[in-house]
Each structure stands twice: as structure tokens, then as C-alpha cells.
Amino acid sequence: MSKGVTSQKDNYATWYTDVIIKSGLADYGPVKGTMVIRPYGYELWENIKLALDKMLKDSGHVNAYFPLFIPKSFFASEAKHVEGFAKECAVVTHHRLRTTDDGQSVEVDPESKLEEEVIVRPTSETIIWSMYKKWIQSYRDLPLLINQWANVVRWEMRTRLFLRTTEFLWQEGHTAHETDEEAEKETLKILEIYRNLAEDYLAMPVLTGVKSDSEKFAGAEKTYSIEAMMGDKKALQAGTSHNLGQNFAKAFGVTFQSRENKEDFVYATSWGVSTRLVGGVVMVHGDDKGLVLPPKIAPIQVIVIPIAKNDEDKIIIMNQINDIITQCAEKGIRIKVDDSNNSPGFKFNEWELKGVPIRLEIGLRDVSNKEVVLARRDIVDKQSVKLNQAVKTITNLLDEIQKNILHKAADFRDKNTVCVESYKEFKNVISNNGGFVRCGWDGTVETEIAIKNETKATIRCIPFNSNPKDLKCIFSGEDAMYEVIFAKAY
């Protein structure tokens, strides 16, 4: 266990916070619920962002930026959508401060009260659709495929680093289409991109499926999500893709002239993933030593630790290793030397805490053997390799680690996913082992709520590969309408 990090077994929530703070991913901001994403955490986010941005652009989407502030009046436009966010909106009411009479502090200048209050976006559907109304007239203007990288604010009661902060970073895509089919296709295409991002880059296996009505996005016809299992067996909704139907078009009066020369409301989608993904990476792969970062997104993939008794040794060692560092850098491997004055043992622990996939140790012993030592973070393993094999081995190892942690996470999830046939069994699994429970559901909200109230478990999704045939509802005993995944969730 790493010094100062609570073990997962003792308290998972505290472990999570400890790891994030001590590894330097993030820190608490001065305003309750806010978070400073520190350089190490931000680079991790940037790497995720870079991968996703490319996939979105490759599939025909373009980036744009819409304002942070939304007129309050926009929120009256779409009742259902507003209902979902009204309780957690930050509202700007004034635009000026003044010095207090005693000259000691500042206060809001009542003279500066705004005519119309302004909402800090909790999501951008309303402002984007107000603009789409201006931009869309004909089917020739469609599809409109815009993505935005932005910050949003949701004034949550309880927050947790990365998983739920008052302000967070995300991307939100907002698309407009001619037909329902096209919108549905887009919604699913994005879900598939999210699945790729999670599995291929974050090494985070996910279930894909559709949300139950009560869990779907405010104002959506259908919400699809990717759901991952964390190290404590709870579920994390890691990304959502919504088919909004014509709801927003109707709310904002966005019509277009169709190919048949008829006026119709456009069909919409919206979708997003956020810095929450970073929290997911921490919880899916992390252990008591700290982070375990997937090589593809790790800010540092190889950390070099020279073990030298004095400055002369250090020079000899660096001469030996410089070539490898250059070759790695040329191949795009993110490699860094820790030549600080800390002891080797300290560095080992430090970089394990930070989750660097490969550690390269080199001392005089290795220099004379023309070797380096490679240690991997995902398993306990150290090997000596010849200098001329080092770059190749590192390349292979990075690949292997990426695969291994994905498999490990998938195994863990599968081991903790069970099918149950009685409610007694259901409750037993949820309260004792935890994890995902696969079972029949009669499709009623009443059942969903009753189960949630009694067990805290919610329907994570109706998986694409599910089949309700011959299943009974776990709660009511009626014929099942869906086969679903239940779990306690973040």
C-alpha cells in the first residue's frame, strides 16, 4: 500500500479521494464542489479528448463554441427539459460589485441588477437550438453535426472529485436531421464511438444499452448509455447518447422544408462524455498502490529512474540511456527521466502512485551488462533486457499492458455479473456481493421505484444483447417486458 493512501478494502471512497489528491490529478477548489484539475490530470483528460475529438471529426462532426450564458427565458421553452435541470442551475442576477461602506470588503451592487437573469449553462441544448432555428431552413442544411468542448455548471448537493463536480468539462454534441431514422442512426453511431473510446483507449469495458424511461435524459425520446463497473462493483454511467426526436425542434420552432417540399420539424440528437471518465479510469484500474493508467492515455508511459551513486555515475548512465530515450521519443512514446535527488525506493513508489505503465531502471550494474530493467505497473513483474532490445520490448509491453488491464477489468465485471430468478436472491446479491444483476423486469415504473427504494439498485440499462423471452419480472412475477441490468450506481 502506498504511504498516505487508504486501502480500497478499508474505505473505497477515501481510497479514491486519496489517490486523486496524492497522485496530483486534481485538488479541491476554494468554492464548495469545485475542483482544480492539475497538470497531470489535465494531460490525462487532454489525451482522452484528443482521441475522441479525432473520432468525432472522422465521422463528420465539427467543433463550435456557444456562450456560457443562457437567457432565463429559454428555460421556459421546453418544460420537460427544464424540469430536469432547474433545481441545479447557477443564476447570474447582477453584473457589478462595489466596496462596502467600511471599505473592508466588496458586496453586490444592487444598482447592477440584470433586466433578465442569465443562467450558467447546465447543458447547451436550449442555446444551441435557438441558433439552429436561424441556421436551418431546408433539408439542404441538414444534417447539422456540431460538437462543443466546454465547461458546464450543475449545482449538485453532493460532489465528488471528477465524478460529480459543480463545474465540469465535457463535450456535447448536438445534431439535427431530416428523419427519425437518421437521428436514431446518429445516436447509435455515437454510442459506438463512446464504446470504442472506453474500451480501446481507457481499457474500460462497457455495457451498451438503452435507459429505462425514468433514467433517460430530460427531454429525450430515448437515451442510450455506456455503463462500466468500478472496482467496488458499483456502476458508472460513462457516457450518454440521446435521441431527442422532435422535442427540441418543437420547443424552439425549428422547421425545415423537406425534399417533398413540406414543412417539418427537424429531428435531433445530443450526446456527451465528461471529465467523469477520468474518475472511471481511476476506479476501474487503480489499486492500493495508486493509479494504473492505460498506456494509450497515460501522460507519461515510461519513467526512467537512473540509479547513480554520484554525478560521474549519472553521466555514464545517462550516456547509456540517451539513445533509448531518443528512439522512444521518435516513436511517439511518452518517456521521462526522473533525475531528482530522491532515493530510488521513493521514486518507485511515487511513480507507481502516479500509475505510469512502465518503469525503466538503470544503474551501473546494468550499464556493464548492457541491460536495462523494465518493471510494469499492471502486474508484479521486473525483467532485464538488453539495450538493443529495449525500445522494442517497451513498445510491446505498452501494448500488452493496455490489453491486459482491459481483460482484467472485463473479467472482474463478468465475475461480478449474475443472473437471478428470485427477488430474494436479487436482494442478497445486491446487498452482499454487489455488482451487476441481470434479470427480468415487467417494464413498469412502479417496479423500478419499489426496487430502488428497497435496495438502492437502479436499472442501469436494457442491454442490446438482452432477451426477455421466458423471463419473469424479478419483482412482480409478471412476464418480463425486458431483460435488464440492475446495480448500485455512482
Added chain:
RNA sequence: CGGGGCGUGGCGCAGUCCGGUAGCGCACUUGGCUGGGGGUCAAGUGGUCGCUGGUUCAAAUCCAGUCGCCCCGACCA
């Protein structure tokens, strides 16, 4: 908003019950010896004890108020 905990050098804490010189560990600075799993010795730097008011000769400590944070719940990505 309910329950719990906590505010004392950068971080973690002791001291508060029973008022009397503000302390410990880590970190930090300088130098020496070290270096293959969180090294070591020496010398240093750093604090209006969350804030406001009260009691007192005297308040980190007692009293009243207030602000803030963390954890657990309800709500949520």
C-alpha cells in the same frame, strides 16, 4: 435539507476536559554521507490557533454567535 466529523506553520495532527512561554511528524531550505523498494546526520525557515464578540490580570483552551470544509443519506452525468 437531515445525520456525523473537523477547522492550530504547506500537509497530517497533539494541546482544549482542568485558562498561564504554541508543540510533534511529514514536507521545505543549506550542507555532508548515501543511492537496486518510501536513506541518514547536522543546522535552519515557517503559525494574528477559521472569524466576530464576551468572560478574565491572562483565552488555542471557557461562553455566545457566525463562516467554512469533509463524510454518510435524499438528488444527479
